[in-house]
Amino acid sequence: MKYIDEFRDKGLARRLAETIAAEAHPGRDYRLMEFCGGHTHAIFRYGVQHLMPPNLSFIHGPGCPVCVLPMARIDHAIALATQHDVTLCTYGDLMRVPASERKSLLKAKADGADIRMIYSTQDVLRIARENPDRQVVFFAIGFETTTPPTAVAVKTARAEGLTNFSVFCNHVLTPSALQTILSTAGPDGVQLDGILGPSHVSTLIGSRPYRFVAEQFGVPVVIAGFEPLDVMQSALMLVRQLNDGRCEVENQYTRAVSEEGNRKAQALIDEVFRIRPEFEWRGLGFLPNSALALDDAYADLDAEERFPVEFAPAKEIKGCECPAILRGVKTPTDCKLFGNPCTPDNPMGSCMVSSEGACAAYWSYGRFRAASLQPKVESRS
Numbered sequence: 001m002k003y004i005d006e007f008r009d010k011g012l013a014r015r016l017a018e019t020i021a022a023e024a025h026p027g028r029d030y031r032l033m034e035f036c037g038g039h040t041h042a043i044f045r046y047g048v049q050h051l052m053p054p055n056l057s058f059i060h061g062p063g064c065p066v067c068v069l070p071m072a073r074i075d076h077a078i079a080l081a082t083q084h085d086v087t088l089c090t091y092g093d094l095m096r097v098p099a100s101e102r103k104s105l106l107k108a109k110a111d112g113a114d115i116r117m118i119y120s121t122q123d124v125l126r127i128a129r130e131n132p133d134r135q136v137v138f139f140a141i142g143f144e145t146t147t148p149p150t151a152v153a154v155k156t157a158r159a160e161g162l163t164n165f166s167v168f169c170n171h172v173l174t175p176s177a178l179q180t181i182l183s184t185a186g187p188d189g190v191q192l193d194g195i196l197g198p199s200h201v202s203t204l205i206g207s208r209p210y211r212f213v214a215e216q217f218g219v220p221v222v223i224a225g226f227e228p229l230d231v232m233q234s235a236l237m238l239v240r241q242l243n244d245g246r247c248e249v250e251n252q253y254t255r256a257v258s259e260e261g262n263r264k265a266q267a268l269i270d271e272v273f274r275i276r277p278e279f280e281w282r283g284l285g286f287l288p289n290s291a292l293a294l295d296d297a298y299a300d301l302d303a304e305e306r307f308p309v310e311f312a313p314a315k316e317i318k319g320c321e322c323p324a325i326l327r328g329v330k331t332p333t334d335c336k337l338f339g340n341p342c343t344p345d346n347p348m349g350s351c352m353v354s355s356e357g358a359c360a361a362y363w364s365y366g367r368f369r370a371a372s373l374q375p376k377v378e379s380r381s
């Protein structure tokens, strides 16, 4: 298949659904975690769950970079902008995420802080070049996929001698989050039979880093693309592994992911960053070796070193279930605030803000609504 329409073909989807239904054993459950928020949105947008047999369920994982950022880091960013009067630059979704005391970057901007939404790291460099008298801080977030552009910006700033550019680094690492989820799986955590591995992240790190999931935890992994047929084919591959008693890392997304990943990008990341001993993830707590900071060679461009700040411990919004949703132990409709008052126009937590968040997916595509609320089709008897 070469064109996007072919990955959304109704006839192929129907045949895949029939094959999955025929091969899934009725006497067992198939609980498959889609790690990535992009998969969650594909599942909801195209109604993939409704095409699955009742004993195959998708469990939403913590693969939304905005959602997993703990409130304390947003509080920290706001403090950077307000206490040091820097120009703080970041991506759009992050602007509306609630921080402590119902603050957000957008509200801090409305109160007078110089906070700007950017589309790429090139925008940040441009702002730094155009404003030599102001300190410009890039609030960097994201999984392995968004890390190389930050590395390029750091190297460019160094090469140009930009002394008013620095990075507030919040890049996180996927394998560590998977390790934590699987370590806590079981009676007190989430029950998992298989993992749909992230696609964009895997283009960078390759499929090899997931081996520990199969070898250490006995859970099969299929790296899955983002289109609905990708997700369905990956679900079938997991069903077949489970039926056969196999436990392997398979790659459905072969058009973009190799076993080794992107070696050039990996080398760039290794040069510019070091692994933090631990980092807090929303919902998962402090995880060892789970995030990046600038390497010592670039410490002078590290905003945390350059601008020490003071802020109080973060306060979660009462009733928001984002942490449990990110662990896969609750769904958005378990949250009492879902839909009233929490909606994309009035988000109470990160999972409703982000374009990859589970609550936003439930709300935007309306598939949470009970059958009784759907319009009834009159029969013509």
Ligand code: SF4
Residues within 6 Å of the ligand: 319, 320, 321, 322, 325, 332, 335, 336, 337, 338, 339, 342, 343, 347, 348, 349, 350, 351, 352, 353, 359
């Ligand atoms: S519905 Fe809103 S308040 Fe509830 S978990 Fe989702 S984001 Fe948090």
